[in-house]
Amino acid sequence: MANFRNTADRWGSGAQLLHWLIAIGIATSMIMGWVMVYLPVSAFKFELYALHKSLGMTLLALVGLRLVWRWVNITPALPAHLPSHEAWLAKTTHRLLYALMFVMPLSGYVINSAANFPLNVFGLVQIPNLVPESEAIGDVASRIHLAVFWGFVVLLIGHIGGALRHHFVLRDAVLRRMLPSAERER
């Protein structure tokens, strides 16, 4: 039975659940966002926008929860055999990923607020706007939102590539310890 909390060398099921939920959420949201901006104006386009916004706000809450969970848990150490520059690269990538996970939904929230559009998360709860109506603010937030998209693309290539390298090339437990398969680990 996997631990809910982290241990010194393994992510607990709490951290794993948050990691994979957010991973699916980010991938879905990025694809959705890319598709919806290129669609011609239609009801479907706006339904995608509504879903994208709801998903983004959900991810913002999940990332907040994840950071808290990280703070109240031990962080499993990187493998001891890792050269220091690789350890630095891994830590920096993770920090940047966390930063983008906040900036992405927040900049989207600002875009929506600056357009003075309402934001109702999954039709369940309406959240207030962050900034007053302003096309200038909306424009800046849009640029940030797009830049963060490309930032994510670069970081995720590094993150996923790194995890696969650890698993298939270095043959260590870095990827496995984020997978729900404690029993099979030796």
Next chain:
Amino acid sequence: MRRRLITLALALAVTTPAQAASNWQVNHEESRLGFQADQNGRFEGQFNRFTAAMRFAQDDLANSGFDVEIDVTSIDTGSQKRDRELPKSDWFNFDAFPKAYYTAETIRQTDDGYEAVGELTIRDNTHPVTLPFTWETTGDTARMKGDVVIDRIRYGIGQGDWTDPSVVAHDVRVIVDLTLSR
């Protein structure tokens, strides 16, 4: 002509009660003709320009009535992005239908106020709309408040893809809050 007017004046003098329905002027600074709609969440808007001929007296409902002309092009939903869509043909089609109208010749007393039985015309589509309202007169000023839900689709507001209620809800609450003087 003169004789007719005198006859009319006499007839009115005989039949009209002491408090005849007065013509009230809208104080636009303190009045609002607004609405509440839903587009992935609730938002509010208003028409900044309208004229209203308001005849009303509590004890002369028979001669009370409203005649409102709304400058549709003065619509303001507080979002430039949204307001840029509204003049287009799928929405209000400003070029073809710059005005909307509400006319009520029958005003009735209800349990908690009054109701105006009238007709609303938007984009040349006319449908009956009964507007419940309250009216409080204080000397020569008055406050009239009312609201009613209308179905935007019946008036052709939001056509094509916009008829989908999951994007913009069909029900729109029209909110009238007028300060008047005579």
